[in-house]
């Protein structure tokens with residue numbers, strides 16, 4: 337069935353109600369509805385926005401930020417360690433969720449990071465399983481000869497999915513800056529990775545993008561899992577439906593668990609509460625920020641927090657909204673030398689309206705800058721970078737690990753042990769360098785005729801832990817987000833070393849002759865203390881937040897078990913990246929798809945024979 341009206345949903349019943357038609361939610365709904373005898377309803381707070389050029393046309397990074405038609409536009413509370421800055425946390429509000437606005441980077445975690453999830457007490461959540469489901473979500477398209485002529489892209493078809501709903505390809509533009517960065521890395525002794533989708537990502541590599549080369553459009557959860565399946569009579573979607581809470585039966589199960597019977601939601605701008613009934617399960621896929629909010633408004637969470645808003649605690653689950661972890665980065669930007677015969681085609685060119693119009697026309701012919709993406713990456717173990725400060729950094733890490741264990745929750749000890757193990761390991765990445773093909777985010781002013789690019793100095797495994805909790809009973813009010821950036825100094829120190837490492841490239845070719853000047857941090861920032869201040873002032877979110885509904889044993893502050901079932905309930909699961917208990921060295925969309933795919937199999941297996 338296509339997208340439904342309110343009347344077709346209210347007081348009706350569906351076997352599965354999925355709260356949130358986002359990245360993982362639509363992957364799950366698409367797979368569950370493969371079984372024709374079950375009915376699936378997706379309740380999505382945003383609009384459909386299907387085929388909207390702002391969403392599907394690449395190279396428009398950040399175009400939908402702050403626009404309520406597309407973006408939740410959350411704000412953090414003031415961050416003490418970033419000079420009291422409030423950080424905007426954009427998240428997609430539409431069918432497709434955050435896959436409507438992400439930056440197309442197709443990146444998979446390390447085997448070690450995924451196996452760590454199993455080590456934390458989650459049998460079946462390991463690399464073998466991850467890669468099985470991740471490949472199921474992906475259709476990789478081989479690069480064209482014209483692309484291979486510019487850059488020798490290598491790949492291993494064994495690591496790629498070839499028939500899944502999400503199309504991935506190699507973006508055709510920007511190979512000049514990719515080449516500059518990757519060749520410099522090789523000359524610095526960093527190994528090129530043949531294909532970064534097999535669990536070993538340490539080194540330099542060119543990423544694929546979730547762009548369908550047929551039409552050069554965004555491939556995302558709505559285009560992959562929903563639109564091709566809208567003919568199914570059992571796949572139902574209601575947009576503009578903001579879920580307020582899950583309703584539970586009064587009677588407990590013999591195991592003393594709560595059973596969800598319905599979901600309450602608001603529709604459009606209205607304030608009336610509507611109800612839809614669940615026959616089998618309610619699945620919360622509202623993303624890392626809103627999934628804990630939905631649970632808390634439903635009476636599941638820390639009883640102290642719930643009672644402070646007059647909410648009855650149905651399941652006392654202290655882990656809800658805790659263990660929040662986020663990747664962060666600081667920009668290091670450069671002016672490129674255009675005088676040596678290399679014509680750099682960066683996104684700065686699109687600031688000129690005439691050039692933008694020309695490239696828009698080219699896009700219609702399948703050419704030009706609007707097929708561009710972010711392609712050049714390096715994930716590096718800090719110990720592989722020959723930095724003189726590494727021994728003192730490890731000493732600080734050991735000290736901070738002890739403090740984090742002492743002050744953290746019951747489950748923090750094991751997380752910290754794995755974190756320290758990875759930091760000390762000479763092969764596992766601790767930080768990431770991403771080449772952004774423009775100067776958009778840098779602080780220094782850009783000149784119109786020049787070409788720039790920015791390296792993001794990004795932290796992969798933060799030690800700081802934040803929180804996300806309701807701040808009102810009203811479902812329309814955003815939760816309070818406190819990532820507690822740099823509460824652990826080691827997080828800032830790792831970024832500091834990363835910036836110093838990038839600066840060390842200046843005597844290495846082709847960097848040496850390809851760069852005119854460093855714009856940010858720039859010559860003003862030289863000493864470690866000056867650079868620390870620069871990092872505090874320039875810090876950005878990577879929008880990869882995880883952990884707010886961590887999959888961990890209940891006594892370790894877990895929210896869901898390895899079947900993704902919320903503790904203390906018989907039929908509520910969480911299926912999105914909020915379940916990741918320890919952050920991974922990867923951008924998070926591939927994990928959201930893999931979680932949605934695996935959850936579908938778990939749920940299908942639970943009910944097999946009962947359809």
Ligand SMILES: Cc1cc2nc3c(=O)[nH]c(=O)nc-3n(C[C@H](O)[C@H](O)[C@H](O)COP(=O)(O)OP(=O)(O)OC[C@H]3O[C@@H](n4cnc5c(N)ncnc54)[C@H](O)[C@@H]3O)c2cc1C
Pocket residue numbers: 355356357358359360361379380381382426427428429430431432433434435437438439440441442443577578579580621622623624626627630878879880881911912913914922923924925926928
């Ligand atoms: C700007 C940006 C750039 C990014 N770039 C990349 C990238 O290049 N590569 C990469 O791998 N990752 C990237 N990410 C991260 C990645 O896209 C996300 O981690 C992933 O899409 C999250 O998937 P999810 O299913 O957990 O949540 P979402 O996709 O956010 O899904 C949650 C859904 O629930 C809906 N919802 C929320 N609350 C309610 C409610 N109460 N009632 C009904 N519906 C509700 C939301 O509207 C949304 O549709 C980026 C993220 C952002 C924000």
